[in-house]
Amino acid sequence: MGASWIAVTPPAPGRGEPGGAAVPRGLRYANRSLAVAGTGIIWVALLGPVIALVTHLSWSSIASSLGAPGAFDPLILSVESGAVTLGVLVLLATPLAWALARGTLPFPRVWEAGVLATLLLPPLVIGLLLVFMVGPFTPIGHLLSGLHASATNTFLALVIAQVYESAPYYILGAQAAFSGVDPRLEQQAAMLGDPPARVFRRVTVPLAAPGLAMALAIAWARAMGAFGAVVIIAYHPTALPLQIWTTLQETGLPSALPFALVLLVVALPLPLAAYIWSARARSRRRG
Amino acid sequence: MLEADAEVDRREFTVRAALSVAPGERLALFGPSGAGKTTILETIAGLVPPRRARIVLAGRLLTSTAKPAVALPPWQRRVGLLRQDPGLFPHLSVRDNLLYGRAGTRSEARSGGMAETVSPVDAGAVGAAEVADLTGILAIDGLLPAMPARLSGGQAHRVALGRLLLSHCDALLLDEPYAGLDASLRRTLTDLVVSLVARRGVPAILVAHELAEAQAFADRLAVLDRGQILQTGSPGEVVLRPAGRRVAELVGYTAFVPVQGPPPEPTPKPPQDSSMDPGQEFAPGASASGSVGLVAGIHPDRVIRGSHPDKGLVLAGVVTSCRPAGALWEIAVRTCGVTVTGRLPEATLTGRELVMTATDPPCFGADGASVTTHGPVSRSGQAGVRG
Numbered sequence: 001m002g003a004s005w006i007a008v009t010p011p012a013p014g015r016g017e018p019g020g021a022a023v024p025r026g027l028r029y030a031n032r033s034l035a036v037a038g039t040g041i042i043w044v045a046l047l048g049p050v051i052a053l054v055t056h057l058s059w060s061s062i063a064s065s066l067g068a069p070g071a072f073d074p075l076i077l078s079v080e081s082g083a084v085t086l087g088v089l090v091l092l093a094t095p096l097a098w099a100l101a102r103g104t105l106p107f108p109r110v111w112e113a114g115v116l117a118t119l120l121l122p123p124l125v126i127g128l129l130l131v132f133m134v135g136p137f138t139p140i141g142h143l144l145s146g147l148h149a150s151a152t153n154t155f156l157a158l159v160i161a162q163v164y165e166s167a168p169y170y171i172l173g174a175q176a177a178f179s180g181v182d183p184r185l186e187q188q189a190a191m192l193g194d195p196p197a198r199v200f201r202r203v204t205v206p207l208a209a210p211g212l213a214m215a216l217a218i219a220w221a222r223a224m225g226a227f228g229a230v231v232i233i234a235y236h237p238t239a240l241p242l243q244i245w246t247t248l249q250e251t252g253l254p255s256a257l258p259f260a261l262v263l264l265v266v267a268l269p270l271p272l273a274a275y276i277w278s279a280r281a282r283s284r285r286r287g
Numbered sequence: 288m289l290e291a292d293a294e295v296d297r298r299e300f301t302v303r304a305a306l307s308v309a310p311g312e313r314l315a316l317f318g319p320s321g322a323g324k325t326t327i328l329e330t331i332a333g334l335v336p337p338r339r340a341r342i343v344l345a346g347r348l349l350t351s352t353a354k355p356a357v358a359l360p361p362w363q364r365r366v367g368l369l370r371q372d373p374g375l376f377p378h379l380s381v382r383d384n385l386l387y388g389r390a391g392t393r394s395e396a397r398s399g400g401m402a403e404t405v406s407p408v409d410a411g412a413v414g415a416a417e418v419a420d421l422t423g424i425l426a427i428d429g430l431l432p433a434m435p436a437r438l439s440g441g442q443a444h445r446v447a448l449g450r451l452l453l454s455h456c457d458a459l460l461l462d463e464p465y466a467g468l469d470a471s472l473r474r475t476l477t478d479l480v481v482s483l484v485a486r487r488g489v490p491a492i493l494v495a496h497e498l499a500e501a502q503a504f505a506d507r508l509a510v511l512d513r514g515q516i517l518q519t520g521s522p523g524e525v526v527l528r529p530a531g532r533r534v535a536e537l538v539g540y541t542a543f544v545p546v547q548g549p550p551p552e553p554t555p556k557p558p559q560d561s562s563m564d565p566g567q568e569f570a571p572g573a574s575a576s577g578s579v580g581l582v583a584g585i586h587p588d589r590v591i592r593g594s595h596p597d598k599g600l601v602l603a604g605v606v607t608s609c610r611p612a613g614a615l616w617e618i619a620v621r622t623c624g625v626t627v628t629g630r631l632p633e634a635t636l637t638g639r640e641l642v643m644t645a646t647d648p649p650c651f652g653a654d655g656a657s658v659t660t661h662g663p664v665s666r667s668g669q670a671g672v673r674g
Contacts, residue, residue, distance in 0.1 A: 184374055185374055188374040190362045191332055191362070191364070191366060193362050193363075193388050196362075203376060206378045207376075207377070281378075285378055286436050287433060287434030
C-alpha cells in the first residue's frame with residue numbers, strides 16, 4: 001500500500017463550527033451571571049439578620065436606649081472579660097493546640113476527641129455543668145471561698161463561662177494553624193543555631209500567625225456573644241448579651257435592638273482586622 | 288576535622304559508618320536509594336539518635352554513647368545540613384533568611400545562649416562585608432529584598448547555601464541538594480559549593496545516588512550499600528578498581544563475563560579497606576590458585592569497538608539490540624550466555640556480529656571480592672574470542 005500525503009485543513013476558528021467544543025460567548029456570559037446571582041442570593045440571605053438590624057433601628061430608639069444611665073457598663077464589662085478570656089486562651093490553649101498539631105502526645109485522637117466534646121456541648125449545658133464543677137458547694141468552690149473568691153455571679157464566673165464557650169474554637173483553629181507549619185523549617189532553624197523556644201518565636205509563631213489571628217478573632221466573637229453558659233453562672237454582673245436579653249424581657253424588642261448593634265460593632269472589628277491582616281501577611285509572603 | 292563513627296538502627300538493617308573528613312575535604316557518600324546515606328548525615332546533625340556513636344567536629348565532642356554520654360542538641364552542633372528542599376523561611380526576605388543563623392550564633396556567642404538576640408539588621412551591619420562578598424559569589428545580591436516565594440529553584444538553593452555559610456557552621460552536609468534541578472544548573476551549583484568549601488576550609492559531605500554527581504563534587508568517594516561502607520577511594524579509583532562485585536554493580540558495571548586468565552592473586556584485604564594502593568594492586572607474584580568462578584566486570588562506558596587484546600578483554604557476539612543513549616548508542620551483545628552492553632558512538636544493526644574490547648576490566652572471584660590479575664585475561668572457552 002503506497003503511502004500518500006493527506007492535507008489536513010485546520011478547522012476555521014470562530015463560531016458556527018459544527019460540533020465544536022467551544023461554548024458560545026453569550027451562553028458563557030449568562031452562565032457566569034447566573035453563578036454570581038446565585039452566590040449573591042446566598043450571601044444576602046446569610047447577612048439577613050444584620051440587614052434587618054440596620055433597617056429596623058431608628059435614631060430615637062438608639063438615643064433613648066443608649067442614653068440611659070449605666071447603659072454602657074455591660075459593654076465595658078464584656079470587653080474587659082473578653083480581653084481576660086483571650087489572655088487565658090493564649091496562655092493555656094496555645095501550648096495544647098501546638099502539642100495537638102505536632103502529634104507529640106500519646107493517643108492524639110483521644111486528646112482531639114476531648115476538645116471536640118467541649119465544642120459539641122451546647123453552651124446552656126456547659127453553664128449547668130459549670131455549676132456542678134465550680135459552684136459554691138463543690139471542692140473548687142470551697143477552695144475559691146477560702147481565697148475570698150467565688151465562681152458564681154462574679155467577674156471570674158463570667159470569664160470562666162466565656163473561656164469554656166470559646167476555647168474549643170480557638171484550640172481547633174490554632175491547631176490547624178500550627179499544623180500548616182512545615183516541621184522541616186523548624187528543624188532547619190534549630191540547625192542554624194536556635195534552641196526550641198527561639199525557633200518557636202522566630203519561625204513557628206510567625207508562620208502560624210495568620211491562622212492564629214483568625215482563631216483568636218473567632219474566639220473573641222464567641223466570648224463576646226457568650227450567653228448560654230453566662231446566663232446560668234454569671235447572671236450578674238451583666239455582660240452585653242445578657243443586657244440584650246434583660247432589655248428584651250423588660251422593655252421589648254425595639255429598645256433591645258440598639259444593644260445588638262453595640263455588640264456587633266464591638267465584636268466585629270477584631271475579627272475583621274485579623275482577617276485583613278492575615279490576608280496581607282499571606283500576600284506579602286507571596287512576594 | 289569531622290570524625291564520625293556510628294551505628295544507627297534502621298528497620299531493615301543497621302547503618303554502620305566510620306568517616307573522617309579533613310577541613311576543606313569533600314567526601315561523597317554514594318549508594319542506591321535507601322542505603323542509609325541520609326541516616327548518616329542526620330546522625331551527624333543530631334536529628335537521629337544512634338545506637339552507638341562517637342562524633343567529633345572541630346575538636347568538639349558532639350555525640351558519644353560511651354560514658355559519659357554526650358548528645359549535643361542540633362542547635363549547638365554548628366552543623367549545616369542542606370536538603371533537596373532549600374527550606375527557606377517563607378515569612379522572611381532573602382536578606383533576613385541569609386542572616387538568620389548569624390543572628391542566632393552571634394547572640395549566643397556574646398551572651399552565652401540566652402537573653403537578647405541581635406536583630407538581623409544589626410548583624411548585617413557588622414558582617415556587611417562578608418554578606419556582600421558571599422552574595423556576590425552566589426550571584427544573589429540583586430535578590431536581597433525579595434521574598435523566597437519569588438525565587439527560582441536555583442536561586443533558592445543559592446540563598447540556602449549562603450545562609451549555611453553565613454551561620455559559620457563547622458561542617459557542611461549536603462543531602463542530594465540539587466536532585467530536582469536540571470543538569471547544567473546542578474553542575475554550576477556543585478562547582479560553587481566546591482569552591483566555597485575550599486575557601487572556608489570546612490569538611491563537607493555530599494550524599495548522592497548518581498555517580499557523576501558524586502564524582503564532580505568529591506575528593507574522596509565512599510560507596511554505601513545497605514548501611515555498610517563497601518569501599519572508600521578516589522572518585523576514579525572506585526570506578527576503575529571496585530573492591531568487590533557489589534561495588535562494581537553500584538558504580539555501573541552491568542555485565543560479568545566468566546574469564547580464565549593467568550593465575551590470579553586474591554586481594555589480601557577486606558573489601559571495606561579504603562587504601563587501594565595501585566602499586567600493590569598490580570604487584571607480580573602469582574599464587575597458583577585456580578581461576579574457577581572468576582568473572583570480569585564490563586562497564587558499558589569502558590568498552591571500545593574492535594579487537595584490542597593489548598587493552599583488555601575482547602568480546603565477540605551477536606547484537607541483540609541497539610538504541611540511542613544520549614549521544615551514544617547502547618548496544619547489547621549476546622556472547623556465550625551473557626548479555627554485554629556497551630555504549631559506542633556508532634549504531635549497528637541487530638543480528639550482526641560485533642567485536643568489542645572491554646578496557647582493563649576488573650576481575651572478581653567466586654566470593655565477589657576483587658581479584659588482582661596480571662597480564663591479559665581471556666574469555667573462558669574459546670568460542671567467541673577473537674584476536
